[in-house]
Amino acid sequence: MCTWLESEGKRRANEVCxxxxxxxxxxxxxxxxxxxxxxxxxxGQNRTRTMISFMMWxxxxxxxxxxxxxxxxxxxSYLPNDSDFCKIEKRxxxxxxxYCKDTYTALIKxxxxxx
Numbered sequence: 001m002c003t004w005l006e007s008e009g010k011r012r013a014n015e016v017c018x019x020x021x022x023x024x025x026x027x028x029x030x031x032x033x034x035x036x037x038x039x040x041x042x043x044g045q046n047r048t049r050t051m052i053s054f055m056m057w058x059x060x061x062x063x064x065x066x067x068x069x070x071x072x073x074x075x076x077s078y079l080p081n082d083s084d085f086c087k088i089e090k091r092x093x094x095x096x097x098x099y100c101k102d103t104y105t106a107l108i109k110x111x112x113x114x115x
Contacts, residue, residue: 001108005101011042013050020054024062033065038079040072087111 002019009015020037035058055067072079088111098104 003101003105003108013048017050017054024058029062034068035064036068038070038072
């Protein structure tokens with residue numbers, strides 16, 4: 001999960017693309033031909049030229065055959081990671097006010113489900 005302070009960046013397409021790039025760099029892409037992305041309908045982050053341009057650039061530069069980009073229907077769809085965000089929000093209530101990124105990072109790690 002990518003995190004940053006609001007003073008470091010916003011929640012727009014540029015930041016989301018940077019997170020996706022960092023994720024791609026950590027993967028062994030030699031065996032991957034297609035990437036599938038599911039997205040909510042947040043207009044500032046998704047459905048933008050920046051996102052589509054990044055995906056086209058990534059396909060070209062990481063030798064991917066395709067990138068499938070699906071949009072979830074508001075109010076009718078559910079992604080597995082939605083439950084992760086719910087766990088984080090529940091744990092956040094126990095913490096009280098959070099003033100630094102390290103505390104928030106610790107909270108996120110504590111919220112992970114053990115496999």
